[in-house]
Amino acid sequence: MLKVEGLQNAYGQSRILFGINFEVRAGEVVTLLGRNGMGKTTTINSIFGLLPPKGGKVFVDGLNMTGKPPHAIAQQGLGLVPEGRQIFPTLSVEENLVATRRADRRAPKWTLESIYRMFPRLKERRRNMGNQLSGGEQQMLAVGRALMTNPRLIVLDEATEGLSPLMREEIWTCLRSIKSEGEAILVIDKNVDVLARFADRHVVIEKGRVVWSGDSAGLVDNPDIKNRYLHV
Amino acid sequence: MLNLFLLQSLNGIQFGILLFLVAAGLTLIFGVMDLINLAHGVLYMIGAYLTAAFAAMTGSFAYGILIALPATLAIGIALEVLVFRRLYDRSHLDQVLATFGLILILNETVKIIWGSAPLSVPMPEAFSGSIQLMGNLRYPTFRILIIAAGLATALGLYFMVNHTRLGMLLRAGATHGAMVSALGVNIRRLFMIVFGLGAMLAGFAGGMVAPILSVDPGMGDSILILTFVVIVIGGVGSVRGAFVAAILVGLVDTLGRSFGPMLLRNLLDPAAAAQMGRTLAPMLVYILMAAVLYLRPTGLFPMGGGTR
Amino acid sequence: QDKAQDKKVKIGLIYTLSGPSALLGEQSRDAFLLAAEKLGNKFGGLDAEIIIQDDEQKPDIGVSKAQQLVERDQVDFVVGPIFSNVLNAIVKPVTASGAFLISTNAGTSNLAGKDCNANLFVTSYQNDQMHEVSGKYAETQGYKRVVLIAPNYQAGKDALAGFKHSYKGEAAQELYVPLGQLDFSAELAQIAADAPDAVYAFLPGGMGVNFVKQYRQAGLEATPFLSAFTVDETTLPAQQDAALGFMAGSNWAPDLDTPEARAFTTAYEAKYKRVPATYAVQAYDAAMLIDAALKKTGGNLEDKDALRQAMKTAEFTSPRGQFALGDNHFPIQDFYLTKVVKRADGQFATSYVETIFDDYKDNYASECKM
Amino acid sequence: MSEAATPSLGPVSSSVIDAPHVRPPLLAQSAPWLIFGLFAAVPLLALATGDSFILVVATRMLIFALAALSLNLIMGYGALVSFGHAAYIGIGAYAVGILSSYGINDLLLQIAAALAASGLFALVTGYLSLRTSGVYFIMITLAFGQMAFFFMVSLSAFGGDDGISLSGRSTLFGADLLRSNLVLFYGVLGVLAAAFLLMRMLVASRFGRVLRGTRDNPTRMRAIGFSPFSFQLTAYVIAGMIAALAGVLLANQVQFVSPAYMTWARSGELIVMVVLGGMGTLLGPIIGATVFILLEDVLAHFSEHWKLGLGLILVLVVLGSRDGMSGLARRLRGGSDV
Amino acid sequence: MSDVLLKVEGLRKNFGALKVTDNVDLAVEAGEIHALIGPNGAGKTTLIHQLSGNLKSDFGKIFFDGRDISPLSMQNRVHLGLARSFQITSILDGFSVLENVAMAVQARSGSSFRFFRNASREDDINAQASAALARVQLADRAHRRAGSLSHGEKRQLEIAIALATGARLLLLDEPLAGTGHEESAVLVDLMRSLRGSHTLVLIEHDMDAVFSLADHVSVLVYGRVIASGEPAAVRAHPDVRAAYLGEEEIA
Ligand SMILES: Nc1ncnc2c1ncn2[C@@H]1O[C@H](COP(=O)(O)OP(=O)(O)OP(=O)(O)O)[C@@H](O)[C@H]1O
Ligand SMILES: Nc1ncnc2c1ncn2[C@@H]1O[C@H](COP(=O)(O)OP(=O)(O)OP(=O)(O)O)[C@@H](O)[C@H]1O
Ligand SMILES: [Mg+2]
Numbered sequence A: 001m002l003k004v005e006g007l008q009n010a011y012g013q014s015r016i017l018f019g020i021n022f023e024v025r026a027g028e029v030v031t032l033l034g035r036n037g038m039g040k041t042t043t044i045n046s047i048f049g050l051l052p053p054k055g056g057k058v059f060v061d062g063l064n065m066t067g068k069p070p071h072a073i074a075q076q077g078l079g080l081v082p083e084g085r086q087i088f089p090t091l092s093v094e095e096n097l098v099a100t101r102r103a104d105r106r107a108p109k110w111t112l113e114s115i116y117r118m119f120p121r122l123k124e125r126r127r128n129m130g131n132q133l134s135g136g137e138q139q140m141l142a143v144g145r146a147l148m149t150n151p152r153l154i155v156l157d158e159a160t161e162g163l164s165p166l167m168r169e170e171i172w173t174c175l176r177s178i179k180s181e182g183e184a185i186l187v188i189d190k191n192v193d194v195l196a197r198f199a200d201r202h203v204v205i206e207k208g209r210v211v212w213s214g215d216s217a218g219l220v221d222n223p224d225i226k227n228r229y230l231h232v
Numbered sequence B: 001m002l003n004l005f006l007l008q009s010l011n012g013i014q015f016g017i018l019l020f021l022v023a024a025g026l027t028l029i030f031g032v033m034d035l036i037n038l039a040h041g042v043l044y045m046i047g048a049y050l051t052a053a054f055a056a057m058t059g060s061f062a063y064g065i066l067i068a069l070p071a072t073l074a075i076g077i078a079l080e081v082l083v084f085r086r087l088y089d090r091s092h093l094d095q096v097l098a099t100f101g102l103i104l105i106l107n108e109t110v111k112i113i114w115g116s117a118p119l120s121v122p123m124p125e126a127f128s129g130s131i132q133l134m135g136n137l138r139y140p141t142f143r144i145l146i147i148a149a150g151l152a153t154a155l156g157l158y159f160m161v162n163h164t165r166l167g168m169l170l171r172a173g174a175t176h177g178a179m180v181s182a183l184g185v186n187i188r189r190l191f192m193i194v195f196g197l198g199a200m201l202a203g204f205a206g207g208m209v210a211p212i213l214s215v216d217p218g219m220g221d222s223i224l225i226l227t228f229v230v231i232v233i234g235g236v237g238s239v240r241g242a243f244v245a246a247i248l249v250g251l252v253d254t255l256g257r258s259f260g261p262m263l264l265r266n267l268l269d270p271a272a273a274a275q276m277g278r279t280l281a282p283m284l285v286y287i288l289m290a291a292v293l294y295l296r297p298t299g300l301f302p303m304g305g306g307t308r
Numbered sequence C: 001q002d003k004a005q006d007k008k009v010k011i012g013l014i015y016t017l018s019g020p021s022a023l024l025g026e027q028s029r030d031a032f033l034l035a036a037e038k039l040g041n042k043f044g045g046l047d048a049e050i051i052i053q054d055d056e057q058k059p060d061i062g063v064s065k066a067q068q069l070v071e072r073d074q075v076d077f078v079v080g081p082i083f084s085n086v087l088n089a090i091v092k093p094v095t096a097s098g099a100f101l102i103s104t105n106a107g108t109s110n111l112a113g114k115d116c117n118a119n120l121f122v123t124s125y126q127n128d129q130m131h132e133v134s135g136k137y138a139e140t141q142g143y144k145r146v147v148l149i150a151p152n153y154q155a156g157k158d159a160l161a162g163f164k165h166s167y168k169g170e171a172a173q174e175l176y177v178p179l180g181q182l183d184f185s186a187e188l189a190q191i192a193a194d195a196p197d198a199v200y201a202f203l204p205g206g207m208g209v210n211f212v213k214q215y216r217q218a219g220l221e222a223t224p225f226l227s228a229f230t231v232d233e234t235t236l237p238a239q240q241d242a243a244l245g246f247m248a249g250s251n252w253a254p255d256l257d258t259p260e261a262r263a264f265t266t267a268y269e270a271k272y273k274r275v276p277a278t279y280a281v282q283a284y285d286a287a288m289l290i291d292a293a294l295k296k297t298g299g300n301l302e303d304k305d306a307l308r309q310a311m312k313t314a315e316f317t318s319p320r321g322q323f324a325l326g327d328n329h330f331p332i333q334d335f336y337l338t339k340v341v342k343r344a345d346g347q348f349a350t351s352y353v354e355t356i357f358d359d360y361k362d363n364y365a366s367e368c369k370m
Numbered sequence D: 001m002s003e004a005a006t007p008s009l010g011p012v013s014s015s016v017i018d019a020p021h022v023r024p025p026l027l028a029q030s031a032p033w034l035i036f037g038l039f040a041a042v043p044l045l046a047l048a049t050g051d052s053f054i055l056v057v058a059t060r061m062l063i064f065a066l067a068a069l070s071l072n073l074i075m076g077y078g079a080l081v082s083f084g085h086a087a088y089i090g091i092g093a094y095a096v097g098i099l100s101s102y103g104i105n106d107l108l109l110q111i112a113a114a115l116a117a118s119g120l121f122a123l124v125t126g127y128l129s130l131r132t133s134g135v136y137f138i139m140i141t142l143a144f145g146q147m148a149f150f151f152m153v154s155l156s157a158f159g160g161d162d163g164i165s166l167s168g169r170s171t172l173f174g175a176d177l178l179r180s181n182l183v184l185f186y187g188v189l190g191v192l193a194a195a196f197l198l199m200r201m202l203v204a205s206r207f208g209r210v211l212r213g214t215r216d217n218p219t220r221m222r223a224i225g226f227s228p229f230s231f232q233l234t235a236y237v238i239a240g241m242i243a244a245l246a247g248v249l250l251a252n253q254v255q256f257v258s259p260a261y262m263t264w265a266r267s268g269e270l271i272v273m274v275v276l277g278g279m280g281t282l283l284g285p286i287i288g289a290t291v292f293i294l295l296e297d298v299l300a301h302f303s304e305h306w307k308l309g310l311g312l313i314l315v316l317v318v319l320g321s322r323d324g325m326s327g328l329a330r331r332l333r334g335g336s337d338v
Numbered sequence E: 001m002s003d004v005l006l007k008v009e010g011l012r013k014n015f016g017a018l019k020v021t022d023n024v025d026l027a028v029e030a031g032e033i034h035a036l037i038g039p040n041g042a043g044k045t046t047l048i049h050q051l052s053g054n055l056k057s058d059f060g061k062i063f064f065d066g067r068d069i070s071p072l073s074m075q076n077r078v079h080l081g082l083a084r085s086f087q088i089t090s091i092l093d094g095f096s097v098l099e100n101v102a103m104a105v106q107a108r109s110g111s112s113f114r115f116f117r118n119a120s121r122e123d124d125i126n127a128q129a130s131a132a133l134a135r136v137q138l139a140d141r142a143h144r145r146a147g148s149l150s151h152g153e154k155r156q157l158e159i160a161i162a163l164a165t166g167a168r169l170l171l172l173d174e175p176l177a178g179t180g181h182e183e184s185a186v187l188v189d190l191m192r193s194l195r196g197s198h199t200l201v202l203i204e205h206d207m208d209a210v211f212s213l214a215d216h217v218s219v220l221v222y223g224r225v226i227a228s229g230e231p232a233a234v235r236a237h238p239d240v241r242a243a244y245l246g247e248e249e250i251a
């Protein structure tokens, strides 16, 4: 459903991505792994058109979306939980959830009720403004906000960062349930062990290039990869 | 005496409403796009000129303003596409520089098209009289029309910003524009709509006051500063704040001018009171602003503070 | 005489040509150029080079532009400006350079009196005089109580002082409004509450437009409206019917019944498609003054004393009627009461009502030691 | 609750400012010499062309460059955009006007009075204004500027709106040195050069470093133990005093003082000069003022609608570059604009 | 290691009806690493704000080195030796790494109302700053633009800045957030090396780090301290497991 071909990008003069290739099939969970600063977030931003690619192509459902504006790409069924959360500070929690809500189906899977069921904390805080949330609450809100667009592929960039162990566990549970509903997930996270347990495939990025990709078994069986590229 | 006070209060409110009409668009544009648009006053002027031109063409004020509205909307959108769109992600000072340039351009263009002589917009017949309010208190109908139009606009805007999806998106776009678009909303079109709307509101204000104020190439500049005073007192980006502040400024200005000297006379001898009154009158709104900002450094209704 | 043939006279015009008051400067500039055209661009036989500068209504810019005229362009005459503060600022730099300054609008009391200057000539009036006209009229009408209104700045205070100079009745209220005020509803309500016999207003430019438009709406149509610089040909296009019947003191009305006035008005309207205000006539007369003086000196620009003498005694017929210069180089002229009318062609203009002062000299001339 | 309370209304994005430790290229190092050298040679040009007016314009440029330089201290290095800075020019000018109307023509006395008055005004208004930041600061300084303006307008004793005409230029130790435009020019150039050097020292000093740090991140500065307020207030007072000095010089050049020097439009023009030249650089405001006055002077020759041209140029400069003309120049040299 | 450096008594903070910190008592001994953990929104950051003086407390007292510092401003608390880092990195991006630290040294070495001497050439300030950088292993980055550092390096820089203020007590709010394994390890080593010479109050959600570093752990839930003590004891506390640790730690 998402296919990235030879993606290149740069900030000003400094090149960050040197031709990234990978794909996410419908219903699949794929991870992007790599150390800090290797270009994972840049890859995500390039896919979403937030940082227009300087080379390569991005396909969603076979449609070439390269160079399209972010909203057009998102409307193809991609939902983003960005690095740094980017909660709307002047909107209440509830408004954060409904402002960009989108539902193509008549009975959308994700509604305010289902989000609140998953994150009761958000329901308690629903009248708070976005900037009055704790770091973890913001993270939950960011996940909820992306789900409210009822995406077919949800992209999470460090979605468990700053969450308590319990909360982190809940996010994983939630991702598992999203997966079981048949949605595709592209996830970046540093908890490789957890990811290895439920992701289908892994893509390891080093200095803007894909240096390894394969399934979970391959990753677990290959301590060398973890040592070399992930320093786990 | 009481009657005069009531009448002057009404005058103050009416002046405030006028300021609000111009300020509403500015505060929206400021709050949502984080854009300091010095050229907003020029849009107000353009609204007045277009109303004057179309009113002369059609022979009717109502038609004039009805045609002028979409026309200012179109001009606003054209400006957005040509210039403002490129300014959203720039520093405030770049925006000041560019929109200062736009003021010069648009002022001069208006002068080239319509000349520097002020234009006339006749008062519409139906509203040229005055209404008996209470006792021997009469008030010009047209000013009541302005108050009504302003109140309606205020309510509409308040509802839009706080209780509609569009309003939420506006507020969201104000802080994390890129994020809004990454969630599937066409932020460019959103900004264009807001800008056009703001321009149209300013144009509407210009059109509405054309029958009672001078339509001349300087009219935009003279209202601009007052408009900024209003949005800053109200808290930038807050439509509700702009409304309260506008009424406050209108009342302080009008009542201060008419009753200030009277009050001073109780404290000082008449000559000194007159002198003092004259010196203070033009400063009143600025004193008000300085005092408000001293006490509440981010205006009366700061954005994102507390639940709305 | 052939020496004069290849000599040129250089004239610098300095007017406010941008900003909200540009119209006044344009009226003046246009009229001066009209005069030059009428003279075949020959002033006293000399070919003229006319350089136009915009003072932007800022005194320091005015000084800079004036210095540019006298130092870079080395003009013989500087003509202008519109505003008193600009005039005050440029008098010194211009006259000190030896050039003549002809003020065609501003005429402050200090320059008419203690600060009068040998190289400064004024074709307009002394500021107070225009206001004295209405004062005198109010006096003769026997108005008991008059409300006065003016902006709170020097010219505004002078205006009300001028009015009271010739009006001995009671000034029911003196209202000073902030410069550039837009909405006069508060003042109008106060006036209505006061119910005076008449209102005297000095509210130039856009302020006047706003005030006049709001005057009737406040239900004051029955109260006589006297003024100066508040209803004239620069504001009437915007005031139109709202100003009908309003009165103003002036030294000019476009319908003055003299051949010169008719000729001037016709030519000006034909060329510029608008009715000439007093700013136009005064600038036109500056051109006539230069022409007449140079004719007298035979085109000699070098002998400043002779030229000065020639200017002082120059004879020409102004469209406004009687015109001569007094010892302080300020005009001695007639002042009229005018009234706003709608002309047959649909244009609004001021119209002559009666002559209030005859050959009127200003009150400061005696203070001038020159 | 998050600490990301970055003041989104802070007018200066820090990306605008060059990293202070980056060694300036040779061109930038020699630029001050070049600019001051060119100015010093202006009288030669005037002599060669026989056009003494060049000197007048050049003096005016220098005076406004001084005012812009002072504004840049708070705007470019302190993120405090003052929309009432022209008031200080006015205070300086009135110090000359009022004293000379009492017959006190000594330049040093006048400067002392100007500095004292402007310093006091800046101290009081700055104290009140610095509670706010961002646009609110812009507008509260406008408010104080307008109050000063209206106060002078209604001050009949000193001419009100009509202003005061000076009887001559100020004297130095009883000598009428400044009467010569040439002496005035070099005097002003000297003052500007001194102010430039002072600014350069100030910005690099401990004080300047704290000011710049506060501009970028006030919360951080507080967290390491600074109280930004007193530094900002000091900078505000210094800037006001230097602007008043510019006012003293302006009054001397024009020999006329009026409230028109203090209008908000003037304050706006000063901001435009600083931004045009490139904020937060020491030469930027000088270049900006020079170019602005040059444009005014040159464009006005072409058409009465010259403001249209000026407006177009301003818009194009902004659209074409990020940091005013210095950014434009960098871009033309092929550097990156990001 | 037995005298109490920081003592908190009955501290409260309400936002409207919400009790964010609710009668918090805390004792931090000199030289220890005291970890503060708790679910998201428990009020940890708010507590740090109160301790550092960013937020005014509604009730309660804070003693630092025996002295009641509750009425003091943030700046004055810094001068006494109390410094903080931010949950979201907060450095001066436009300045060099060295200057970021030098600024903190400058804050405590004489008046900063010095107008003439070039501050970046003040050798003893730079020397102290370099020392702080060396301590966090950033010496080789001294002349880089701070904004260009990697995330982990910025975290290290924050600690260097806090050290340079002369702090005895560091309040660190999630210093490991967003850092990779490698950078985490560097930071954990760094914090360990500060034990003894400095006192650390550490907020972290990374339990590996917390339990490998902390001498003492306090758990905050809904603004209340529900447990406080030795790491092992706290870890085993059933309420802590239920409210915070969940199953992950058992696995
Ligand atoms: N706005 C920017 N301007 C310049 N360089 C940038 C910018 N954002 C990121 N970089 C650089 O690009 C490189 C890749 O960054 P990116 O954020 O994609 O890494 P990442 O793999 O997501 O790392 P992390 O795990 O820390 O999130 C880094 O070296 C970073 O310093
Ligand atoms: N200004 C405010 N107004 C109202 N509520 C607030 C405000 N600031 C914080 N809160 C609330 O206070 C609670 C505590 O927030 P705090 O940031 O201290 O949590 P935390 O323990 O640091 O959480 P995390 O681990 O997620 O960072 C949260 O529920 C938050 O929503
Ligand atoms: Mg990343």
Ligand SMILES: [Mg+2]
Residues within 6 Å of the ligand: A134, A135, E044, E045, E046, E087
């Ligand atoms: Mg926190």
